[in-house]
Amino acid sequence: MDKVVVFVETKGDEPRKASMELLCEAAKLAESGKFSAEAICFGVLSDALKGRLLSCTHKLVRFTDPELAAYSPEGYARALAGYAAETGARMIIAGATGIGRDFLPRVAVILGTGMVSDVTGANWFDDPMTFVRPMFGGKVFAEVAFPASPVVVTARPNSFAMDMPQGINGEYEERAAGSLAGAIHTRLVRIEEAKGDTVDLTEADLIVAGGRGLKAAENFKLIEDLAAAMGATVGATRSVVDAKWRDQADQIGKSGKTVSPKLYIGAGISGAIHHIMGMDTSKVVLAINRDPNAIIFNYANYGIAGDLFEVLPAMTEEIRKRKERG
Amino acid sequence: MTMKVEEKIAVNAMKNDTKSHIVLDQTICAGCRERMCIAVCPGHLYSLNEETGEMVVEYAGCLECGTCMIACIYGSIAWDYPGGEYGVQYRYG
Amino acid sequence: MNILVLVKQVPDPEALVEIAASGRDLNIEPKFSINLFDEFALEEALRIKEKHGGKVKVISLGGPKTIEALRTAIAMGADEAVLIEDEAFAASDGYNTALVLSKALEKEVFDVILTGRQAIDADRGEVPQMIAQFLGLPHVGVVVKLDISDGKATAESSLEGAKEIIEVGLPAVFTAQKGLNEPRVPLITGVMKAMKVQIPKVSVEDLGLTRDMAVPESSKTRIVRYLPPKKRPAVQLIPGEPREAAAEAVRLLADVERVI
């Protein structure tokens, strides 16, 4: 059986979503009988998290080295590559998060192999395995064959379904990579959490944008409320910025920012092509506009042809209710 | 069947500055009845914002012909070429 | 202070990229520029030089046209440039690219290697870290602020929203992220100077490699074919009164699309 090693990235008591998706995918691969799956994590691990992970994987290995308490590309790469080499792993996969994309290339070089980054799809049973990944900012995708071994992959979050496996109770093992101290040449001085809770538009996963249909600057409160309820960043169209309802920094479009969030909600936006060109790479688009013929509906997954002054507060309330229910 | 003019412009290679190279004098525009800029612009980039009563120009789609500046006999349009590296880049011409 | 900057020549951000009928190639409008993120790296290198003195040398791997990118780098203020001229390696995977560049870097004396966090064509973001590993050097990725003093660097890395302040001894590799600086526009006089400069070329054989290493059949990974992005399906209009529609929209986004 080919061994799949999933690097599980944790943040406090939570695993990263991308890691969980890959654990679920690996569990599915293990069911086929062709693969066996293991999870690797570094640093502290609460009992609760340990329990959660063990219900998704047949084996969880935690490295206890104190040097792995904080992220360092050299330390992480050495520990993960060392384990993969020692146990003869066929595949090393990690989420294409900032950290995953930062240190997996090092793992590949240590193992004398190549890698594919940021994949959105995989054919694990092909020989050689093939992966699909975006290029040119998503303008095209490439199917990449991986004849070398082991296979090193980072996978884009939301690319694999998080179908929790049933009836797994994995074994747990602790290990030490050892001799990491001399291998790590970077020192984390401190971490500064991003100011406030809003992310820059170009980096945001969730965006709520408003246009001229809001009718007045003060009505942007409706947009801000919805954004706050879901932890999204506020965007605007050019005409709104021109009318000085919003700051230039909020402008989405050809003359503003190009955004590609997981979710873009546009309210009171007709869909001028200059705006569309700034948001068309968004994954899911919900458009709210009173005019059912508004161009923006041509670029949306979901549409509500209704009055934003009613729809927006209702959505905000619904999201808050869901949050309270947990 | 016919493409909208903004869809036509979207076919072009355009590199946009965050600053507009077209500046309107709204006090002049406020006294203008003809609004010739709206009719002459091949990109259909001029419009009147009904809520604010101000003229708006969507400079990001500008084809840099200069027709608006020439047509505005009231002198409301301060028009310069976009800076080097910006604006429309014709692939055919 | 010797600063090396790795730049890649990429299709202009506005260049048309289409999949050839065979599906095995891309037809790309022949209009090129320096990779945006590498421009941040070069600008940072120039600023370090202006502050601490030293020399900025730019290295690129690519075909003959890559000379233009190196000329632009010199026009911006780089002191020297060298082109590793090899189309096959330039078109190969991240591993091969990193291998060639690290062979070239082994011959250089340097304190700092700067490059972009990823190239905007292949979007891999693998090569700088691979080079660091090949050379046995530390790296700091996705850097938004960099201070150099007394043989060490303090870098702000923005891997995941939060900023990590990291100290590292030199030499080291840094990958530049948007926000690190505002790259300068070359002056006319700079461009004139750059047009006259002879830029040396190096072949992969000079670096002890052979061309057959870069052919797709012997690469670690290879692109089999290209696929168009999935088209957005036709819009699904959510019916009902505003309150119902709003609730249904939230349900779809949370439970079906799982984006909130």
Added chain:
Amino acid sequence: MDKIDAIVVGGGLAGLCAAYRLADAGRQVILLERGDAPGSKNVTGGRIYVDPVRAYLPEIIDSAPFERHVVREMITILDEGSALQFEYGNERWRREPFMSHTVLRAKFDSWLADQASAKGAFVIPKKKVDDLLWEDGRVAGIRSGTEEIGAHVVIAADGALSFLTQKAGLRQPHKPEDLAVAIKEIYQLDEKTIEERFGLGPDEGAAGLFMGSVTRGMFGGGFLYTNQDTLSLGLVVGIGSLIHDTGGFDAPGLMDGFIERPEVQRWVRGGELKEYSAHVISEAGIGAVPKLYTGGMLVAGDAAGFALNLGLTVRGMEFAIASGVMAADTVVEALDGNDVSETSLSRYEKRLRESFVLPDMETFRHSRDVLDRQRFFTVYPRFMCELFDELFTVGAKPKEGLYRTAKRVAKKHVLNMETLKDLLAARKL
């Protein structure tokens, strides 16, 4: 930095030819172009006539990347719902030397830029020139952003809008009546389709002119040119006509109306839109030519208003090439004599007078006044279409004789004093 010999502003035909010629004469020359590459801001209809310019670019003109040589002229007179089309072809046009070629500027200008660079000119793109530098009342260089570059001579080849001629005090601000706006669309069709559809051989091209109701009575007309694997289609309308028009037509709407005409659709159907461009053209003939020189500066090409609209032919590129070369020759002579004063540079105008440029502009001095008569775009096209309508219509009633029909339709439209006036005016052409 020491002053360099010459700075050319603008990478169009005039500027590139000037830079080519100056570099060829061993002079240090910088050409500054605001686009990503020379040609990226330029638009032509377009067709170029080779004979007038052969003498100015003898070594290179035959290797130029033309699209197709024109072997057929097509004229379409449009009325609402009807059209009269006719063609003129000539066997001679199918043989070398060809008279005219269709051309696309992005490709043509970047080729010309390569020729200039090969001669040693510094062709620098992405540089917009913001102002002129002055010294002792003479132009002494340019400013681009924060950078100032001194030069003995500046050649302003900055296009029809030419801000530099205005800054140098060589002309007044543009008047709407002096300029037309051209809107152009490029449609891609494969070569074979173009050749079959237009009945052309390989590399053979057609040129089409459309007049009448496409401009809704306004001064202007439509054009069509076949390129290698694209069609250039466009509409030219006088800006003065547009702003005085009361019909409520806007420029993009006119263009749509033109493209949607069946007489146009028969050529472009199935084609994919690849570009939408617009540019202004001087229409005022010699009347709008600015002063062409001052101390340290010359004006060439569209910037000098060198364009002629003769109804059936629109010419500009030949003037640009010739004037660019003559500007360069004047500069070389002036630099050789160490004298770039206004008097020395005035020899530029003398050269232009001795060439075809100013004489042609002079000969057709009144062409715009003549052509800018609304009847040319309304009454006559209607007369022609109605005449043929009557001739070809067979109804239930007995048909009258040909002569009677012609006379009756002519009486209705053209047998009047107004036509006589138009005819008298047309003698000036």
